[in-house]
Every structure is written in C-alpha cells, then in structure tokens.
Amino acid sequence: MSHYDVAIIGAGPGGYVAAIRAAQLGLKTVVVEKEQVGGTCLNLGCIPTKTLIMNAEILQEIKHAEKRGLKVPKPEVDMQGTQKMKNRVINQLVSGVELLLKGNGIDLIRGEANVSSENTLKVSNQEIHFSQLIIATGSSNFIPPIPGLNEEGILTSTELLELDHVPEKLIIIGGGVIGCELATIFSSFGSKVTIIEMQSYLVPLMDTEVSATLMTSLKSSGVKILTNCKVVGVQRETSNFEVSVTGAKEVVLEADQVLVSVGRKANLKGLEALKLDLERNYIKVNDRMETSLKGVYAVGDITGKIQLAHVASRQGIVAAETIAGKQAMMSYRVVPSCIYTIPEIGSVGLTETQAKEMYKEIAVGKFPMRACGKALAMGATTGFVKIIAEKKSGRVIGCHIIGPNATEIIGQVAAVMEQEGTLMDITRTIHAHPTISETVLEAAHVALGEPIHVIKA
Missing domain, CATH: 3.50.50.60 (FAD/NAD(P)-binding domain)
Structure with missing residues (x-):
C-alpha cells in the first residue's frame, strides 16, 4: 500500500x-x-x-x-x-x-x-x-442525439485523424474550432468539404469580422459552408452517407465520410x-x-x-x-485563443461587440495585412489586426488577429493586457521591421487616431 x-x-x-x-x-x-x-x-x-x-x-x-x-x-x-x-x-x-x-x-x-x-x-x-x-x-x-449518428463509420476527430486515405467527400457537422481546422486540412488534401453550422457564423465565439473573413477564405479554397442549418438525420447507404439538413429549406447531402464536431x-x-x-x-x-x-x-x-x-x-x-500552502489564484481575464486555419486566428480579451456592451466608450484600431510589407512579401495578405481599448485610459481590453503567424504574435498583446498596458505602451515599443508583429503596432496607432501606414479614415 x-x-x-x-x-x-x-x-x-x-x-x-x-x-x-x-x-x-x-x-x-x-x-x-x-x-x-x-x-x-x-x-x-x-x-x-x-x-x-x-x-x-x-x-x-x-x-x-x-x-x-x-x-x-x-x-x-x-x-x-x-x-x-x-x-x-x-x-x-x-x-x-x-x-x-x-x-x-x-x-x-x-x-x-x-x-x-x-x-x-x-x-x-x-x-x-x-x-x-x-x-x-x-x-x-460529444455525440448529439441525432438519428443515425450511431451508425458505423460516423467519425469524431479521433478517428478522422487516423484515416489512411483522403475522403472524396467529407461533411463536417459543427463549424467550431475543431471543425474549421479539420476542414482546412482535408480540403487542402483534396477532399470536397461541407461544413454545417447551426449558428450564423463559424467559430461563433470569435469576433464577427474575424469569423466573416475566415468564412470567405474557406469558401475561396473550395469549402462549402451552410450556416443557420441543422442536421436532423444521417442515413447510411451502401458506400456513403446521406445527411438531412434543415435551414431555409430541407436538403439531403451525400458524403463518404461524416465528422461530428459539436463539442466535448x-x-x-x-x-x-x-x-x-x-x-x-x-x-x-x-x-x-x-x-x-x-x-x-x-x-x-x-x-x-x-x-x-x-x-x-x-x-x-x-x-x-x-x-503546498502558497497564495495562488486562477484568473481568466487574459486567455489567448488560437485557431490553426489558413489564415491563422489569434484572439485575446473582449470582442468589439462585448467591449461596446461593457464600456461607455472604446477605441478600435484595425490594420489590414495587405498594408504590411512582410505579409505582402509572403503572399499572405488576407486578414487584419483589430485592437480594442478603453477610450479614456487607453488600456487594451482585446485583440483579434486573422492572418499569417496570428497564433504566435497574439502573445505579445496578452503580455500587454496582463500588465494592464495601454495603446501608448504598444506604440512606444519599437517593433522590428519587416515583421507580421508590427501590424499590432500599426493597429494601436490607428486606435489612437494617428495611423502611420494607412490613410486616416
């Protein structure tokens, strides 16, 4: 014992x-x-x-x-x-x-x-x-109680990540983080991918502009996206599945593989x-x-x-x-989130909608990747940085990035937020050039009403 x-x-x-x-x-x-x-x-x-x-x-x-x-x-x-x-x-x-x-x-x-x-x-x-x-x-x-989801061959992310072949047609039930990442992977590998999402947007917890940009990018890569739609049943046929979907109208989609990705x-x-x-x-x-x-x-x-x-x-x-008797406390105030799609997404703090609900006045700065020299050189100009601050103090309360290296550079904003830093703290910090990370600097300048590399609106 x-x-x-x-x-x-x-x-x-x-x-x-x-x-x-x-x-x-x-x-x-x-x-x-x-x-x-x-x-x-x-x-x-x-x-x-x-x-x-x-x-x-x-x-x-x-x-x-x-x-x-x-x-x-x-x-x-x-x-x-x-x-x-x-x-x-x-x-x-x-x-x-x-x-x-x-x-x-x-x-x-x-x-x-x-x-x-x-x-x-x-x-x-x-x-x-x-x-x-x-x-x-x-x-x-989690497997929701939808008729047919207990059929042999219905996949979760665990089984999909073990496949030894690329499905010809893949239907993904759920447009959250996991669903979008796997859609990115398998559409690039050659699958014809369809995402079915109940909400109006993919990754619905993200900033709505970020979500909209991701949807556009996935569609341009050939992914079919059905939002405001619900799967009501799945039927196994000889060599494929028929997925019944309701939205504005009811349709039946065919696929040789179905992924369930609706939560844990x-x-x-x-x-x-x-x-x-x-x-x-x-x-x-x-x-x-x-x-x-x-x-x-x-x-x-x-x-x-x-x-x-x-x-x-x-x-x-x-x-x-x-x-061990130490004074430790968990805080969820500053928690960065990362989504590994193409382009990547990095997010921390409040979305613009949440910030407007919580604060009397906010400052928002947005800088497009197409105006960033490094992004242009990389050929990765889809996306932007959006930084959100409390207007009076300039304290940074949120940042949302969609673009190259987003999951890496979101950490610098998290560090600023953890120290209750301001837009001025960011603009006074010299950022290396040419880098993707300097888009955060540029967005902070925009939020202060003093943009450098974009024309003031």
Whole structure:
C-alpha cells in the first residue's frame, strides 16, 4: 500500500503540469493515466492537427508557387506517410513528458482510476492512499442525439485523424474550432468539404469580422459552408452517407465520410463515489481549483471553464501551489485563443461587440495585412489586426488577429493586457521591421487616431 501527498488522475496538460509543480514544491506525487500521457491535446488534438496543418500549408504554398516564379510538379498526398510522420511527432513528445515525470521523481501508474473516498483510489488491484487529490480526467467528444449518428463509420476527430486515405467527400457537422481546422486540412488534401453550422457564423465565439473573413477564405479554397442549418438525420447507404439538413429549406447531402464536431463532454467515470457538486455536468471549482469536497481539486476540461491546454496547465499549477500552502489564484481575464486555419486566428480579451456592451466608450484600431510589407512579401495578405481599448485610459481590453503567424504574435498583446498596458505602451515599443508583429503596432496607432501606414479614415 502506497501513500502520497498528492494523487493526480490524468496525465494531460493539466495533470502532468500539476504533478511537476507539486514535485518541485516537495510533495510526494503520483499520476494515474489509463491511456497515453499528454492527454487529448498531445495525442488526439492540438499536436496531431498542427502536424497535419503544416502539410496543408505546404500544399497551399505549392499551389501558389507559380505566382512566385517557381515551377513545382503537382504534389500527391500520401496519407500513410503523413500518418507515420504525425505519429513520430506524437511519440517523441509523449516520451518527453514521461521523461519529465520520471526526472521529477513522480510515480506514473498505468490504468483506470476508481476513487473510493477522498483519500483512496484503486487501479486494478492496487490501492493508493493520498492526502490531496487533483482530478484532471479531461473531456471526450460529444455525440448529439441525432438519428443515425450511431451508425458505423460516423467519425469524431479521433478517428478522422487516423484515416489512411483522403475522403472524396467529407461533411463536417459543427463549424467550431475543431471543425474549421479539420476542414482546412482535408480540403487542402483534396477532399470536397461541407461544413454545417447551426449558428450564423463559424467559430461563433470569435469576433464577427474575424469569423466573416475566415468564412470567405474557406469558401475561396473550395469549402462549402451552410450556416443557420441543422442536421436532423444521417442515413447510411451502401458506400456513403446521406445527411438531412434543415435551414431555409430541407436538403439531403451525400458524403463518404461524416465528422461530428459539436463539442466535448466531461469524463466523470470513476469519480462517482465522491459525489462532487457539478455545474452543467462539469465539476464545480473556485479560483483556487478547489471542489466542493475538502482536499479534492479539479483542473482542465473537467471543470468546464475554458477548454484549452494552456488554461489546464495554469490551473494545474494553481492547484499544486494551493496544496503546498502558497497564495495562488486562477484568473481568466487574459486567455489567448488560437485557431490553426489558413489564415491563422489569434484572439485575446473582449470582442468589439462585448467591449461596446461593457464600456461607455472604446477605441478600435484595425490594420489590414495587405498594408504590411512582410505579409505582402509572403503572399499572405488576407486578414487584419483589430485592437480594442478603453477610450479614456487607453488600456487594451482585446485583440483579434486573422492572418499569417496570428497564433504566435497574439502573445505579445496578452503580455500587454496582463500588465494592464495601454495603446501608448504598444506604440512606444519599437517593433522590428519587416515583421507580421508590427501590424499590432500599426493597429494601436490607428486606435489612437494617428495611423502611420494607412490613410486616416
């Protein structure tokens, strides 16, 4: 029988980071993981999709190579080779996480955890005792109760990312982040892709101008988009599927593969004995990541807060530091979001609509990528930077970028916002030229009413 200061269920970006921080703080720590370390992000989500999106970007570059004076033979997609490459990346990162756990003196136990009390859990026949528990069991794909979605061959992102061939026709149910990223990948690979979305816009939580630009870009690459539409049934035929869709009118679409991408659900199995308070079927936590049961914490997707790997990691650090007696608090005020479409999207803080609702007066600066020298040189002029500030103080409260390197440069605005910085703080900072990041500087100038590289409206 083993006893630990901290037991952690789940070795995803919330669980393994919590384990490392707990071990650093001198706590004897064990992690229980029933599958691969790294969780959904590393094995089934963030890393696999980003690996494949790189292939999509290469294909896009080749497609437009002739405009740059380069003659390149038409490429072919080898999905088996692509999958081998993707799996090599995943395996290397999984090994890296395992090495980090071992190097920090953390015990890793393989198997499914069943918690019997707030101080005991079992993995197969092994009983583990602990003083504090961190639940980091994550989430899994949600399948809505639509007739036919239980048919064999209906895919979630997990199965789609394992395909050894490129579907001829792919229907994606759900136009959120995952749906749009996978549409980008498979349309670049040669699939005829259709996205069906219930809302008026794709990625509906994003700034509406960003969403509209993404829709235009996806359509120009051949993706068919049906918004304000609902799937009412799926019928399996001999070699394909028929998807019934209602909107302005009812239509039936055909595809050889159907992807369901409408959200996630909490993984609560094995936790029933704790009788924790739930909120929207997720574990309810406070800003110290404490649950309704003393000594039990929860981090990551299982909390239903913001389902992003970097949020889970920060929550894991807060939980570990709280257990160690430090004054740690989780804040969701500045959380960047990234979407790996072509072009990329980076977002942090309030959208323009939200800012108008919350503040008396706001300043908005928008700078187009077509006016950026580096973007023009790259041939990547679709998109813009929009920066939003509280008018009186100039404090930056939001930024939304669609364009090349958006997921990289959004971090500089997040850093400004974390320090409650202003538009003037950005304009006084010398930005390197020529870079994509200087579009943030230009947008700040526009918001202050003193544009440099665009004519004042």
